Amino acid sequence: xxxxxxxxxxxxxxxxxxxxxxxxxxxxxxxxxxxxxxxxxxxxxxxxxxxxxxxxxxxxxxxxxxxxxxxxxxxxxxxxxxxxxxxxxxxxxxxxxxxxxxxxxxxxxxxxxxxxxxxxxxxxxxxxxxxxx
Numbered sequence: 183x184x185x186x187x188x189x190x191x192x193x194x195x196x197x198x199x200x201x202x203x204x205x206x207x208x209x210x211x212x213x214x215x216x217x218x219x220x221x222x223x224x225x226x227x228x229x230x231x232x233x234x235x236x237x238x239x240x241x242x243x244x245x246x247x248x249x250x251x252x253x254x255x256x257x258x259x260x261x262x263x264x265x266x267x268x269x270x271x272x273x274x275x276x277x278x279x280x281x282x283x284x285x286x287x288x289x290x291x292x293x294x295x296x297x298x299x300x301x302x303x304x305x306x307x308x309x310x311x312x313x314x315x
Contacts, residue, residue: 184214184304186277191309198267198313204260204277204306215280217292218251218262220273220311229293230275231262232286242289245271267313277306 190202202218213235221227231241231251239251250263260277282302286292296303 184279184281186279186304186306188275188277188306188309191275191311193312193314194267195314196268199263199265200267200311202262202264202275202277202309202311204262206258206260206277206279213283215284215286215292215295216253216260217278217280217286217296218260219276219278219293219296220271221276221308222273227276227293228273229289229296232289232292233260234285235283236285240286240288240292264311267311269313269315272311272313274308274310276308279304 185207187205190200194200215234217232218230219227220230229242230245231249233239233251233253241249248266252261278296280295280299280303284295
């Protein structure tokens with residue numbers, strides 16, 4: 183069982199930065215694909231960024247150039263560095279992992295993969311990010 187625990191969310195003014203962390207524990211493997219998603223109440227969960235087992239990364243167009251995903255395999259932590267935040271970035275942010283060692287070529291593939299992952303997918307409990315004007 184893989185456990186994911188997010189932290190680092192909070193309230194920030196527009197234009198500010200936050201770094202989210204996702205600590206993962208359990209039978210972990212550096213080749214797992216991992217990702218950050220976000221969700222606003224009443225809306226579909228949105229893929230934000232993903233990192234494949236080979237270290238390649240993908241980001242959504244809405245955050246490209248502002249958000250960066252990275253992973254420290256030695257510390258078992260997944261990060262999401264968020265810069266130039268806007269009120270539209272306000273959401274609950276979730277960390278996720280897929281233990282099938284799939285390769286995500288783009289955000290759409292990542293989202294579809296996690297939706298269909300069933301017992302192969304793992305999710306954290308989420309951390310709230312609120313960006314004020």
